Amino acid sequence: MAHHFFLSTVAAPGEMVLLEGENAHHAVRVLRLRRGENITLADSGGRGYRARIASVNGDRVAVEVTEPLASTEPSLRVTLLQGWPKGDKLDLIIEKCTELGVARISVLTTERAVPRPDPAAAARRRERWQQKALAAARQSGRHRIPEVSGPLGLLEALAGLAPGSLLLVPWEEERSLGLRDVLARLPAVTEVTLLVGPEGGLSPAEIELIRNYGGRPVTLGPRILRTETAGLACLAAVMYALGDLG
Amino acid sequence: MAHHFFLSTVAAPGEMVLLEGENAHHAVRVLRLRRGENITLADSGGRGYRARIASVNGDRVAVEVTEPLASTEPSLRVTLLQGWPKGDKLDLIIEKCTELGVARISVLTTERAVPRPDPAAAARRRERWQQKALAAARQSGRHRIPEVSGPLGLLEALAGLAPGSLLLVPWEEERSLGLRDVLARLPAVTEVTLLVGPEGGLSPAEIELIRNYGGRPVTLGPRILRTETAGLACLAAVMYALGDLG
Numbered sequence: 137m138a139h140h141f142f143l144s145t146v147a148a149p150g151e152m153v154l155l156e157g158e159n160a161h162h163a164v165r166v167l168r169l170r171r172g173e174n175i176t177l178a179d180s181g182g183r184g185y186r187a188r189i190a191s192v193n194g195d196r197v198a199v200e201v202t203e204p205l206a207s208t209e210p211s212l213r214v215t216l217l218q219g220w221p222k223g224d225k226l227d228l229i230i231e232k233c234t235e236l237g238v239a240r241i242s243v244l245t246t247e248r249a250v251p252r253p254d255p256a257a258a259a260r261r262r263e264r265w266q267q268k269a270l271a272a273a274r275q276s277g278r279h280r281i282p283e284v285s286g287p288l289g290l291l292e293a294l295a296g297l298a299p300g301s302l303l304l305v306p307w308e309e310e311r312s313l314g315l316r317d318v319l320a321r322l323p324a325v326t327e328v329t330l331l332v333g334p335e336g337g338l339s340p341a342e343i344e345l346i347r348n349y350g351g352r353p354v355t356l357g358p359r360i361l362r363t364e365t366a367g368l369a370c371l372a373a374v375m376y377a378l379g380d381l382g
Numbered sequence: 383m384a385h386h387f388f389l390s391t392v393a394a395p396g397e398m399v400l401l402e403g404e405n406a407h408h409a410v411r412v413l414r415l416r417r418g419e420n421i422t423l424a425d426s427g428g429r430g431y432r433a434r435i436a437s438v439n440g441d442r443v444a445v446e447v448t449e450p451l452a453s454t455e456p457s458l459r460v461t462l463l464q465g466w467p468k469g470d471k472l473d474l475i476i477e478k479c480t481e482l483g484v485a486r487i488s489v490l491t492t493e494r495a496v497p498r499p500d501p502a503a504a505a506r507r508r509e510r511w512q513q514k515a516l517a518a519a520r521q522s523g524r525h526r527i528p529e530v531s532g533p534l535g536l537l538e539a540l541a542g543l544a545p546g547s548l549l550l551v552p553w554e555e556e557r558s559l560g561l562r563d564v565l566a567r568l569p570a571v572t573e574v575t576l577l578v579g580p581e582g583g584l585s586p587a588e589i590e591l592i593r594n595y596g597g598r599p600v601t602l603g604p605r606i607l608r609t610e611t612a613g614l615a616c617l618a619a620v621m622y623a624l625g626d627l628g
Contacts, residue, residue, distance in 0.1 A: 235608060275606065276608075316628045357621070359481060362521070362522075365482070369627065372614070373628060381615065
């Protein structure tokens with residue numbers, strides 16, 4: 137696989153574009169790419185291209201865009217609302233869900249979520265999360281970098297949902313309604329939101345609130361999934377059922 | 383959720399059973415469980431029960447088996463043949479695939495797999511892998527502990543497959559045949575084997591060999607999945623399509 141870069145501008149076949157800043161650093165210092173090597177690009181519009189390195193001058197890399205690539209983005213837009221888990225589990229969640237095609241991730245401070253950093257620390261975390269998403273998007277050859285936002289409150293997240301969008305909530309206390317039951321009865325959807333509680337789960341009051349916003353608690357089967365597993369298993373299943381996984 | 387233990391013997395409601403050795407240590411020293419507390423058990427036959435601690439004497443815990451539990455085991459038996467990845471990625475794979483209901487995991491030494499420890503080191507690793515499976519099986523409330531075996535060679539693994547069993551091989555060079563295409567055209571199956579290459583993928587010669595054993599290379603879509611993501615995404619999709627995930 138060719139190395140993959142994200143541009144902050146639009147591009148088109150036949151054009152020359154520049155890799156600057158972190159992109160140039162990554163190309164020149166980390167990957168030691170040279171003139172003539174093939175790479176792939178995704179532009180700010182989410183379009184992918186093959187490209188070739190035309191020249192390397194210090195930390196400015198000129199690249200010739202050669203031809204468009206088939207999109208690696210799913211037409212299904214999935215948002216993950218993830219209750220803030222302990223430790224560095226979010227890194228794993230962001231990496232895996234980016235590979236699996238998530239469009240957006242928002243981190244939620246729910247009742248039972250443990251981390252509660254002050255706003256400055258939260259901003260630093262968010263920057264780190266976005267970097268994780270960039271690295272995973274590069275590695276998996278995505279044409280868009282998932283946007284990572286938060287931490288935000290549950291009510292704020294629910295109020296921000298597009299009206300009528302499908303909101304699936306894997307919930308360990310839901311015994312009868314399965315993910316498959318909900319997906320099988322769906323009309324065609326292009327937007328899905330998955331809401332996953334933190335380690336301690338979602339409280340009854342939170343589930344009530346989620347239901348009021350049209351959320352559908354579903355079971356993912358009889359085994360207990362950790363919070364980081366629930367989101368990625370649900371995302372894989374949704375991408376399999378409605379998206380482009382296989 | 384009640385704490386969960388695996389017995390090495392069979393049990394039945396109304397019986398008293400003993401937690402000994404590591405189980406007793408875990409119950410008494412780690413979890414500090416006391417008389418009267420409720421736990422769950424899985425016996426050596428893969429049956430689950432509710433149970434109650436009847437007495438704690440030093441490191442012997444007597445437990446009263448009260449009633450049977452609905453099975454948490456999928457009727458679909460999935461085996462994962464995993465090309466040996468670098469570092470401690472296998473720990474993640476074993477943990478997540480155990481949560482998702484895998485029946486067996488075998489670690490393969492393929493052409494491009496990097497780790498090549500000597501037999502003594504391999505035996506220590508296998509013990510560690512089996513411990514990971516036990517911990518994840520406990521945490522997710524499974525009634526059977528997935529057996530982790532290997533490292534073994536690809537040919538040995540293929541020769542050990544049940545004749546006619548479905549062998550799915552996520553492969554980044556397969557462009558047209560999707561996982562969904564294969565699963566949609568299946569008659570009812572009860573046994574699936576997933577074969578996932580290590581970081582460097584499977585070689586053309588290995589794919590040829592796999593095809594000779596009836597293996598079906600499939601694409602998991604246009605994004606590049608890391609080796610540890612491919613297995614769990616494929617397992618989640620297969621459990622969604624044919625098993626009990628939702």
